[in-house]
Amino acid sequence: MKIFIIGITGGVGGQVARKLREQGDDVAGLVRREEQKGELAEFGAVGHVGDLTNGSARALADMIGDAETIVFSAGAGGGSREAIAAIDRDGVIKAIEAAHLAKVQRFVLVSVFPEAWRDRFEGDGFEYYIRMKKQADVALSRSGLDWVILRPAALQDYSGRGTIALGPAEIHEQVSREDVATTLAAVVHETGISRQILELNAGDTPVSEAIRAAVRDTTRAGEDSRGS
Numbered sequence: 001m002k003i004f005i006i007g008i009t010g011g012v013g014g015q016v017a018r019k020l021r022e023q024g025d026d027v028a029g030l031v032r033r034e035e036q037k038g039e040l041a042e043f044g045a046v047g048h049v050g051d052l053t054n055g056s057a058r059a060l061a062d063m064i065g066d067a068e069t070i071v072f073s074a075g076a077g078g079g080s081r082e083a084i085a086a087i088d089r090d091g092v093i094k095a096i097e098a099a100h101l102a103k104v105q106r107f108v109l110v111s112v113f114p115e116a117w118r119d120r121f122e123g124d125g126f127e128y129y130i131r132m133k134k135q136a137d138v139a140l141s142r143s144g145l146d147w148v149i150l151r152p153a154a155l156q157d158y159s160g161r162g163t164i165a166l167g168p169a170e171i172h173e174q175v176s177r178e179d180v181a182t183t184l185a186a187v188v189h190e191t192g193i194s195r196q197i198l199e200l201n202a203g204d205t206p207v208s209e210a211i212r213a214a215v216r217d218t219t220r221a222g223e224d225s226r227g228s
């Protein structure tokens with residue numbers, strides 16, 4: 001499968017890219033600096049130089065080309081309000097527009113738990129970030145695309161466990177970036193997961209099992225609507 005990653009040089013995005021390459025996928029993504037292309041080429045991924053904040057949706061669509069799936073894992077990472085709005089909300093909206101232009105249906109977005117870290121009273125800037133992430137979720141859920149919104153708990157850099165807790169509502173604690181990347185690499189291919197919001201925390205279920213359990217049983221949904 002051809003996959004285009006926005007945020008491919010990030011903590012999560014970089015690991016997703018490597019895992020997808022290991023699975024045999026074609027991987028490309030948006031990079032902000034020319035030298036990052038070489039870093040991606042080392043593991044067989046392709047970088048296209050651009051910037052979410054000042055490039056057009058058309059230019060992004062041209063980079064996306066004939067990819068079949070977009071993974072959006074970019075983020076302003078605690079920057080200014082302007083940067084948060086431009087990347088975490090408007091960047092997603094631009095990428096949705098680019099997906100339509102490039103005729104890509106599947107779009108997997110890395111978002112955040114809406115209740116993340118409320119107990120820590122992180123301040124107005126953090127609240128603003130949460131609002132922008134939620135507005136991006138709303139835009140994607142109304143996009144008409146084959147979307148998936150993955151909301152990981154607080155990201156950590158320790159090694160993945162290969163086990164997770166994944167479902168429409170999970171407890172917000174923490175999870176390793178590696179386990180998030182493993183989950184994303186599986187979600188990309190599991191087209192039975194569609195138009196769903198999934199929350200992701202550390203847990204004890206092997207990723208493959210958690211992914212299988214998250215597939216919507218449309219057969220049963222049909223039976224339910226017929227009242228059987």
Ligand SMILES: NC(=O)c1ccc[n+]([C@@H]2O[C@H](COP(=O)([O-])OP(=O)(O)OC[C@H]3O[C@@H](n4cnc5c(N)ncnc54)[C@H](OP(=O)(O)O)[C@@H]3O)[C@@H](O)[C@H]2O)c1
Nearest residue numbers: 007008009010011012032051052053074075077112154155
């Ligand atoms: N931190 C947490 O605890 C937490 C919890 C839940 C969800 N999340 C979300 O998880 C996602 C991944 O997090 P992460 O830790 O992997 O992020 P990260 O390491 O900070 O990576 C951010 C990525 O976004 C790219 N980016 C930033 N501004 C850009 C722009 N203007 N144009 C194009 N690309 C741009 C960065 O590119 P450069 O390499 O050029 O900077 C980088 O590839 C983010 O959406 C974040 O909001 C985070």
